[in-house]
Amino acid sequence: MWVDLFQNTIEGMANGSAYALMALGFTLMFGVVGKLNLAYGAVLMVGVYAGVYVHLEWQAGWAASAVAVVLGAVVAGIYVERTCFAPMRHGAAITSMVASFAIWMQLEEAATLALPRHSYPFPSLVEGTVIHLGPLLLRRDHLVMLAVALVVMAALEWLVRGSRFGLGLRAIAENPRAAGFVGRNVERTLFFAFVLASAVGGVAGWLVASADQHVSAMFGMWATFKGLIAAMLGGLGSLRGAVAGGLLLGVVEAHALWLAGPQIRDLCAYLLLFLLLILRPGGLSGQARIQRDAAAYGRL
Numbered sequence: 001m002w003v004d005l006f007q008n009t010i011e012g013m014a015n016g017s018a019y020a021l022m023a024l025g026f027t028l029m030f031g032v033v034g035k036l037n038l039a040y041g042a043v044l045m046v047g048v049y050a051g052v053y054v055h056l057e058w059q060a061g062w063a064a065s066a067v068a069v070v071l072g073a074v075v076a077g078i079y080v081e082r083t084c085f086a087p088m089r090h091g092a093a094i095t096s097m098v099a100s101f102a103i104w105m106q107l108e109e110a111a112t113l114a115l116p117r118h119s120y121p122f123p124s125l126v127e128g129t130v131i132h133l134g135p136l137l138l139r140r141d142h143l144v145m146l147a148v149a150l151v152v153m154a155a156l157e158w159l160v161r162g163s164r165f166g167l168g169l170r171a172i173a174e175n176p177r178a179a180g181f182v183g184r185n186v187e188r189t190l191f192f193a194f195v196l197a198s199a200v201g202g203v204a205g206w207l208v209a210s211a212d213q214h215v216s217a218m219f220g221m222w223a224t225f226k227g228l229i230a231a232m233l234g235g236l237g238s239l240r241g242a243v244a245g246g247l248l249l250g251v252v253e254a255h256a257l258w259l260a261g262p263q264i265r266d267l268c269a270y271l272l273l274f275l276l277l278i279l280r281p282g283g284l285s286g287q288a289r290i291q292r293d294a295a296a297y298g299r300l
Contacts, residue, residue, distance in 0.1 A: 065122065080194070
């Protein structure tokens, strides 16, 4: 029993690391822009389909496919930013969200028209069998997925916390008008925030596709649900919460799959989100902000 517990936890953390990267993209955009981008999963799908196209047309390996995935996601992310969020930068949060939903449908339809088959192969990141560590069986691609995700998350944390660009992001998230008064180019910073979030999501999409070794037309919807659930579990707007939410979601899904099968796995994920939002409406790391806002409204 203990072996199964550790085995499923390790596999869940590997899958959860990809969820965490997708959640980082969601929470980075929401924390800075203050608006929810429902087209984020479709952006990842466009990137992954670009990697599939490169692999099929030029027989490219994982490295070229990875570059194509990230570049495709960045281009699609810029398209979403220019059409949905740049024209409605000030306010109009509901309009931007509805517009991003329309762009989601548009990008998904364009991707499926370009590659109309239901499923396509994707080059594996690591070839070879599993690693035997005593009674545990560790997949090589899962270990690489976890390692790459941790490096990207650490780099993003440093960028946001320890660079001038990150300082500008945090200033805009706190008060965009005040950030503009002290010389920060708000429009350019928000644009690059979308580029960064799309690139991080592209890395997540590449890791998932290379581990599964195939891509289906449902990838965009799947990425939207997984990334958004993980971000909400951690607390929208919290980078560290997004990481914790993604890892928690992956571990819970792995154990649910082992105990009850694939039909119950997604149900357990939704139940976890429901219970957490009842007990901690702000998520794992967003409760302090909820309490601060409530206290501020109480003083009015």
